[in-house]
Amino acid sequence: MDALASVDGVIGPAATATIPVTDDGLLRGDGVFEVARLYAGRPFAWDEHVARLRLSAANIRLEFDLDAALAEVDALLDRAGAVDGTVRLLVTRGGRRVVVLAPPPDIAPTIALGTVEYAPTRVLDAVKSLSYAANMHASRLAREAGAGEALLVTPDGTVLEGPTSAFFYAVDGRLHTPPLADHVLDSITRRHVVAVTGTTERRLARDELGRLDEAFLASTTREVQPVSAIDGHDLPAAPGPLTAAAADAFRRYVRAATAPAARRSG
Known part of the structure; x- marks a missing residue:
């Protein structure tokens, strides 16, 4: 196309x-x-x-x-x-x-993340604005450091999201995602992944990243994309079992919502 x-x-x-x-x-x-x-x-x-x-x-x-x-x-x-x-x-x-x-973007089967310090702009909470220069620069900084994408972290060490995606992670056999109260975007894909997986909100500190069992990014363009490493530390599996299950559940939900019998709105 x-x-x-x-x-x-x-x-x-x-x-x-x-x-x-x-x-x-x-x-x-x-x-x-x-x-x-x-x-x-x-x-x-x-x-x-x-x-x-x-x-x-x-x-x-x-x-x-x-x-x-x-x-x-x-x-x-x-x-x-x-x-x-x-x-x-x-x-x-x-x-x-x-x-x-x-056309749909080319999305790699897995991606490595690099943390980038980022302070959300409070005045633009709940606004998906055209002002994306900071997000795009964070991606560039991560790529310069050898990663495929950035993982945004506040100056005090709270993990937020990707520049254009939500972040999900698994600890002790359960899926979590950073809470909206930490000023992450109320991503529509995030909403649906949470709904089909039972993911719970949990604040994540930067110093916990080394003990994650698995992780993935979720967005309109990525759908569910497994994370293979964070700051050079390989995760145990990419995709891990919870990530694979999330990807399958989301894919099935999307197919049902966009089937010919469904309304255009999904």
Whole structure:
């Protein structure tokens, strides 16, 4: 699938889509977005993504025409047909509605993580904003250190999440994930993995990372991706049994939610 885009309802190749250079979405990263996974043209958990987009926009006082944006998503999905990939909807402070359809990313079967110190921005709690420079830089720092992705850790040593993914880990035969109270993103994939696995929230300290039995990242694009090592320390298994079970349970849930008989919203 070639990437397609819609800008305020005008559809064309994503590579040639444009917005004004004066838009504060470009100049200041001022805007909000959502990304959903497409399975045969059906976006998974779309209603939840739309609800979070509305909340994000309200939290930064960004008004936009939601009905027009959703109609433009539908038009682009109709143009593309039953494809696998991702649909990204973003709204800029300049008032632009942008929808991008892209092929599914290549995801490695396992990934090694490197911890990167990170202090969450409290003013953007519950906002999935375009201001992702800090997250992207954390990924670069981890790769420079020889890892595949960053694991964000606060200055006081509390483990949070990946720059674009939730973090799950196993200790003593049980799955856990850092609590939302620690200012991690309320990831939609995280919600569903928690629901299908019975994962519990548990705060994790950096000095506990060496005794984890297994771990994985979860996100719209990654689904469930096993972690093979953290800060150069190999985990006992990747995937471990709990990770493999989580991946299977999530995959089965997604298949049921995006089956032809299911509503497009998942």
